[in-house]
Amino acid sequence: MGQQHSKRIFRRRKNLDTTSLPSPVATSSSFTKASMFRYKEGRRYHEDESIPYVLPNDDEGSNFEVPLREDLEKGHLKVLDAGCGPGTWLFDMAEDFPHCHFYGIDVAPVFPQGIKPSNVTFALANLTEPLPYPDHHFDYIHQRLLLFGLTLPQWDVAMQELLRVLKPGGWIEFVEIDQEAHNRGPLLKIITDAMTQMLVSRNMVPDISERLVNYMEKYQLDHIHTTIKDFPMRHSGKVGDLFWDDFQRVAHAVQPIVSQTHSEWSSSQGYKDYLLSCADECTANQTTLSARSVWAQKPCVPVH
Numbered sequence: 001m002g003q004q005h006s007k008r009i010f011r012r013r014k015n016l017d018t019t020s021l022p023s024p025v026a027t028s029s030s031f032t033k034a035s036m037f038r039y040k041e042g043r044r045y046h047e048d049e050s051i052p053y054v055l056p057n058d059d060e061g062s063n064f065e066v067p068l069r070e071d072l073e074k075g076h077l078k079v080l081d082a083g084c085g086p087g088t089w090l091f092d093m094a095e096d097f098p099h100c101h102f103y104g105i106d107v108a109p110v111f112p113q114g115i116k117p118s119n120v121t122f123a124l125a126n127l128t129e130p131l132p133y134p135d136h137h138f139d140y141i142h143q144r145l146l147l148f149g150l151t152l153p154q155w156d157v158a159m160q161e162l163l164r165v166l167k168p169g170g171w172i173e174f175v176e177i178d179q180e181a182h183n184r185g186p187l188l189k190i191i192t193d194a195m196t197q198m199l200v201s202r203n204m205v206p207d208i209s210e211r212l213v214n215y216m217e218k219y220q221l222d223h224i225h226t227t228i229k230d231f232p233m234r235h236s237g238k239v240g241d242l243f244w245d246d247f248q249r250v251a252h253a254v255q256p257i258v259s260q261t262h263s264e265w266s267s268s269q270g271y272k273d274y275l276l277s278c279a280d281e282c283t284a285n286q287t288t289l290s291a292r293s294v295w296a297q298k299p300c301v302p303v304h
């Protein structure tokens, strides 16, 4: 399972050509110093200012946006991945920051039960119920791709619970994909609209990526930022192929539901053929889908 998921796009893209991907939206903050590097906006740069390379050197496929790289490298942070699935994000982070401890929770036992790094702990927990941690426990909370997991009221419950277990001054980051792809052709439109209808009919939130900032404001978090990355769907090399694989996996998972309203998708072969045509259409149209990271800091002192 771990190997299968290591091929997904939402992990550090160590060996991929990502030159075609646009840079994240810029944010602002101040410089702090560490031994070999300078840090700005949570990104790492050469300490030697005479080096003319102006881009961050911490890998364009960074697993997080919050400005915690320096603290993560020092160690001793407690990090929670909410709805961690098979633990893909946690394993990358645990390897990169061996002196921090990483906790993964999921409502289903989809995470590895046996061999895992010593700085990773998994637990079964439901985000819509009280979490098995005390108040103010984590320095950083990450949550990715719960679009298909939470209803509208459950987003509020989960947010409150995550903020309870986050330390004052701690950081929280959500990553969700946008509802509509750019340069979407008619075939992709039909299937993504069907997914949207399915979510709406279950009181889920297809445009959650665009609402996250409102949640952060509602809970009076500080330093709210958004980073948007556009992912190619089945074009521009390996990144596009991997992203398409991820999309297809989701599409197959929802087949039993979306085929209720589209009978032509009820046979596996019919559905596979449809997805194949969608893939060709995305390649021809150079379709992209945005993933949005929205991140903010819990106030150091209570707001009330």
Ligand SMILES: C[S@@+](CC[C@H](N)C(=O)[O-])C[C@H]1O[C@@H](n2cnc3c(N)ncnc32)[C@H](O)[C@@H]1O
Pocket (backbone or CB within 6 Å): 010, 082, 083, 084, 085, 086, 087, 088, 089, 105, 106, 107, 108, 110, 125, 126, 127, 128, 143, 144, 145, 146, 148, 149, 150
């Ligand atoms: C699409 S997967 C994303 C997994 C992981 N975050 C990633 O990016 O690879 C969504 C995960 O959220 C979990 N999930 C859904 N509802 C949940 C809930 N109420 N509490 C905890 N986990 C939940 C699912 O079991 C699933 O593993």
